[in-house]
Amino acid sequence: CFDACHMAVEFEEPAAALATLSRAGIRVAKIQISAGLRVLFGGGDDRARLDALQPFAEGVYLHQVTERRGDQLTRFLDLPEPLAKGAPGDEWRIHFHVPLFRDRLGPFLNTQDYLREVLAIVRRTAVTPHLEVETYTWDVLPLEYRREDIVTAVARELTWVLDQFRS
Numbered sequence: 001c002f003d004a005c006h007m008a009v010e011f012e013e014p015a016a017a018l019a020t021l022s023r024a025g026i027r028v029a030k031i032q033i034s035a036g037l038r039v040l041f042g043g044g045d046d047r048a049r050l051d052a053l054q055p056f057a058e059g060v061y062l063h064q065v066t067e068r069r070g071d072q073l074t075r076f077l078d079l080p081e082p083l084a085k086g087a088p089g090d091e092w093r094i095h096f097h098v099p100l101f102r103d104r105l106g107p108f109l110n111t112q113d114y115l116r117e118v119l120a121i122v123r124r125t126a127v128t129p130h131l132e133v134e135t136y137t138w139d140v141l142p143l144e145y146r147r148e149d150i151v152t153a154v155a156r157e158l159t160w161v162l163d164q165f166r167s
Contacts, residue, residue: 006095009111015117028128037098052108
């Protein structure tokens, strides 16, 4: 299973990762279509960004974080750990499945660009026919990002994915 959210959080390049699996004779049976949080730091309002991340540090799921500082990556098991540390690097990628169709969640981005690249590869090379949209965190998303009903949100997810195959 190639989980697009996990791969994006690890700063893996999609084409290189899929090529490495192929060269090793590892077949990708399924691609999980999912996006995580992407937080850019260094704009002068880092404290506000860290504060705005607090609602995402909920206790139901682990939300692994990879921090990029220059060329160095530091990994944290769950979001509360880097939040307590403060002093962020250049970028955090957080394993918190966010709606695919939202390119921004307040001051944060999602890993939608990464996912677009994965889906473009799938479209060109037919890596696997098994695709699964995997946004399961609807009930723990901060309220401001889940005001629509679940049926509408899931329909928007699927439409977003289909649009990627039409472009």
